[in-house]
Amino acid sequence: MFFGDYHIHTPRCGDAQGSYDEYIEEALRKGLSEIGFSGHCPQYFLPLEERGRESAIPEEELTLYVREVESLQEKYRSSITIRLGLEVDFVPGKEEELQSIVDFYSWDYLLLSVHYLGTWPFDNPQYLSGYRERDINEIYETYYQTLIAGMKTGFFSAVAHFDLPKKFGFRPAGEVKGEIEALQVCREQNLVIELNTAGRRKPVREFYPAAPILAQAQKLSLNVCLGSDAHRPEEVGEDFREALALLCRLGFDHIAGWEKGIAVLHPIS
Numbered sequence: 464m465f466f467g468d469y470h471i472h473t474p475r476c477g478d479a480q481g482s483y484d485e486y487i488e489e490a491l492r493k494g495l496s497e498i499g500f501s502g503h504c505p506q507y508f509l510p511l512e513e514r515g516r517e518s519a520i521p522e523e524e525l526t527l528y529v530r531e532v533e534s535l536q537e538k539y540r541s542s543i544t545i546r547l548g549l550e551v552d553f554v555p556g557k558e559e560e561l562q563s564i565v566d567f568y569s570w571d572y573l574l575l576s577v578h579y580l581g582t583w584p585f586d587n588p589q590y591l592s593g594y595r596e597r598d599i600n601e602i603y604e605t606y607y608q609t610l611i612a613g614m615k616t617g618f619f620s621a622v623a624h625f626d627l628p629k630k631f632g633f634r635p636a637g638e639v640k641g642e643i644e645a646l647q648v649c650r651e652q653n654l655v656i657e658l659n660t661a662g663r664r665k666p667v668r669e670f671y672p673a674a675p676i677l678a679q680a681q682k683l684s685l686n687v688c689l690g691s692d693a694h695r696p697e698e699v700g701e702d703f704r705e706a707l708a709l710l711c712r713l714g715f716d717h718i719a720g721w722e723k724g725i726a727v728l729h730p731i732s
């Protein structure tokens with residue numbers, strides 16, 4: 464059975480621990496058939512002097528990242544398929560700069576992520592006060608509008624951690640404007656939605672996205688992929704059996720993977 468983790472960070476990202484081999488060994492231990500490295504893309508959206516390596520691959524190391532993963536693809540060829548992608552921050556107005564990262568390599572896939580609203584890194588625990596200074600519903604609405612703009616660029620393969628603003632448990636009241644629209648745009652743009660199991664390890668203690676959003680995605684016939692968002696080797700494939708069971712319960716019968724930008728659907732058996 465196909466069992467793939469498409470959201471795995473690497474020591475090049477700055478905020479991830481362990482070696483590439485440790486991540487791969489863990490994937491083999493958990494019986495995964497395929498994994499994808501999705502390092503944080505260089506911070507193309509910041510002025511050069513402000514770009515850091517704490518949570519991103521430095522621009523000058525992007526070639527190294529590609530070469531390292533290519534050599535691992537070769538090394539583990541007989542035991543596991545390794546795909547090469549990036550987790551890409553989308554920042555409106557910086558599409559031209561982003562284009563150069565998209566064109567840098569023939570990526571197997573690119574994950575669309577929104578981690579910033581304006582200059583506020585809302586999923587960074589050091590900036591939690593932002594949630595107390597703003598209207599929570601407005602945060603979600605702005606987030607979804609940003610996500611939708613990212614989806615419409617046509618650069619991406621999948622949407623990562625779809626309902627990320629819930630990370631620290633700040634919940635909107637009632638219906639969130641933009642949530643359903645974001646799912647519809649996902650469909651229109653032929654994007655896969657990621658079931659990201661990392662939410663379980665965060666204060667919100669649930670997968671991204673929440674089950675009702677996944678149910679809605681299923682109704683819209685969206686395809687789904689699995690990602691652990693591992694920043695440590697032991698997190699690879701975490702809670703995947705439960706995630707697959709949830710997908711089955713909701714009526715999904717396939718999960719997606721990619722090869723050179725082309726989505727491949729695998730039956731969930």
Ligand SMILES: [Zn+2]
Nearest residue numbers: 550576623624
């Ligand atoms: Zn992320």
Ligand SMILES: [Zn+2]
Nearest residue numbers: 470472550692
């Ligand atoms: Zn990530």
